[in-house]
Amino acid sequence: MAPPEEIKGPEANALPDSATLPAELAALYLCISPAQLADLRKSKRPEGRTGSNSNPSVIRPVEGGAAGPKDPVLYQLGTLREYAKAHPGPSAFDTALNSGLLGWVSAKLPFFAEREPRIKRGKRVLIGGAWDRADPLREQRFIALAKGRIRFTSLTCAEAAVSLWANVASHAAFAEKGLALLRSETQAIESSLAATAQLAQTHPQD
Template sequence: MAPSDEIKGPAADALPDTATLPAELAALYLCMSPAQLADLRKSKRPEGRPGTGNSGPSVIRPVEGTGGAKDPALYQLGTLREFAKANAAPSAFDTALNTGLLGWVSAKLPFFAEREPRIKRGKRVLIGGAWDRADPLREQRFVALAKGRIRFTSLTCAEAAASLWADVASHRALADQGLALLGRETQAIEASLVETAALAATASTDASA
């Protein structure tokens, strides 16, 4: 991803509510795909009203004057934060992460990564999970991302666990999840082997009787 010149705001290091983000980064901030963000922009659903069980906005509109045929859409960060607060359900990324080994090896998730590789052959160096809204460093990393100091890349968790990371603790935190999944799968396979052996022994005994 090329460095973004579109982030604006008098105190960009703090990502103020008045800062604006291009659609790609706005979607990442909300832990959704650009296509999902575009659908919300076009949505005709009514805004939430107190007492209806949906007190937040159901539509995300870009900054006025952007999003036309020639001007890319920009989204104000305050609008994105308001939407995220009102729609705190697990994201598609969270769901994929919790679908077991299948999600681990097949679902693509966004990861923050260093902009330039530090080693030969251009192998990526990851920094953290860009979908993790509970990460206390997410806002800080988003500032760096919006200013083009770092980038994000889409990987499966299996690919990320096999990549290089900027620090051991972050790498270990993700890798331990994968190792735990593999451990449970190994236990299930071993248990099935034991049951198969028992079934075979029972069949042999019945045949001899």
């Protein structure tokens, strides 16, 4: 993914509202898929009229941002922030993360990752969860992402937990969620085995 040139301004703790993001990064910023963002762009009011920027369920791209069909659709960051404030609930990524062991091993989540692999086997080093809106460094990482200094990759939580990370504490905090799920599953299995043994003692089969 080539770094977009629309992001301007000095590197700081937050991007300005006037900054623009291409659709792929805008969707990532909102913790939704590009397809969901495209649907929001086409959303209409109940009476059939196209919505406006005052409608919090509609996200309008920057007018004139795409001169041709191959030009990227751009979104102003201020518009994305307004939408995020109007929809503060958990994202699909949050739901997947908290959906138990099945979600841990099957659902793909976006992670920030270093641009180049550090080791010969080609493993990319993860930096953190790109959907984690509580991360105080998230805005800075979007600046780095837009400038091509880092990238994002989609992994299951299980894949991320066994990956290399740039920060030991971040890796440990994330991995603990998976370890807790495994402990819970192990305890459930052991409890069922004990219950089966007790059933066999109380009601032995003929």
